[in-house]
Amino acid sequence: MGNIITQSPFLMFSDGKGGIYEDETLYTVGRSGWDAFPIPTDEFILLPEGGQLYELPGRRGIGIDVATGEMRICEKGWAVAAFIPPAHTGLYIAAYETMPDAPTLPLFCYTAAGWQDDKIYVPAVRIEKDIRQETEGYHDAEIEVGTEHLLEAYPNNRLIKHLMENCCMTYTCPAARNLALGRWECPVPISPACNANCIGCISFQPSDETIVSTQDRLTFKPTAEEIVEFTVPHLETAPFPIISYGQGCEGEPLLMWETIRESIIEIRKHTQKGSININTNGSMPKAVKALCEAGLTSIRVSTNSAREEIYTSYYRPNNYHFNDIIESLKVANEMGAWTSINYFVFPGMTDSVAEYEALRKLIKETNLKMIQWRNFNIDPDWYLGKIGVTDTGECMGVKQMLELIQEEFPDLKFGYFNPSIERIKGDFEMDYAH
Ligand code: SF4
Incomplete structure (x- = not known):
């Protein structure tokens, strides 16, 4: 060792x-x-x-x-x-x-x-066994062949053009590259608009801000037909297939929930395989319910905190409240969907005693299935300054917090990626290796 x-x-x-x-x-x-x-x-x-x-x-x-x-x-x-x-x-x-x-x-x-x-x-x-974004699994020549193939197979599909030319070849987005390679989780960006104003939004920053967004936001509204056209073959042929609405290069997918619902219904007429997921801010519980009724398999709600005041000062929501995201998780769970939070870990905030208590409450209240412990991509001074936190309070250490949460909630899964249906329904600890 x-x-x-x-x-x-x-x-x-x-x-x-x-x-x-x-x-x-x-x-x-x-x-x-x-x-x-x-x-x-x-x-x-x-x-x-x-x-x-x-x-x-x-x-x-x-x-x-x-x-x-x-x-x-x-x-x-x-x-x-x-x-x-x-x-x-x-x-x-x-x-x-x-x-x-x-x-x-x-x-x-x-x-x-x-x-x-x-x-x-x-x-x-x-925190995660899944190898889906491991650098050694990406080979440029294979990705180029896959990209060409998709562009040729769907010449009139704007979403494929966006995913291949922009996300895959320009930004080398790992999710889009996996789509080019015909495997695992397939990204489905869908919404050019958002109902939050996150301080660290990666797809939009005001022009007078001191930072720039790392990705360009989707500029059009894809149709259900465009989505169905390439997601059905992906679900049919990819190993451990997932299709995921809500990506880093877009706004909030729930604002396009009608199109998502239409596409899910149509997809499920053609294939029962794989898992259909949404990555969302969870702001619209009624829309979440409608999507679960249509056949949504899993939902991942992003948050920087389980505390309303910390959430609100970072997300700056337009027309919803923290309680709506709790409600979305509850509704999805009641409808039998797999529920995760995409939890932005910031040492000294996430492991504070106040946050730990709030997280325990959230887990119990929503019957949460999984936490995806993500690193918070942000300038630390800028973040704490913008949300007005001068004292983060007593902290226990992130490692200790992980251990305490796992000990209290042994059925709660830890990870980093949305699980496939094989993991959800079968052995969560399964090894993915192809
Ligand atoms: S919810 Fe997502 S898209 Fe909307 S402002 Fe926040 S990070 Fe940006």
């Missing part, structure tokens, strides 16, 4: 020119909320394949001085953080001091990272 460490790894810094180095005078610490803390050594894992390091401009890393044991700033260069790939949940954010005039960081995750014996370590857990 050469990858278990007994001493905290060294802090890394960037020279501002693309070079990243270790500082052997400082041990890595992690940020939780606004503050820096030592990271228990047993919470470090090797940076998984597909992970990357980022330089954080205008920020100085914080570490523990190897000689004195005191916390201090690294003056040698800019702070460094890690992007940890899908299927992994970060336990601490990178700790740094932000200089005046530092630019707001773009919408990525900034997990702490350290260096030891030529290896990079991050405080994280693998």
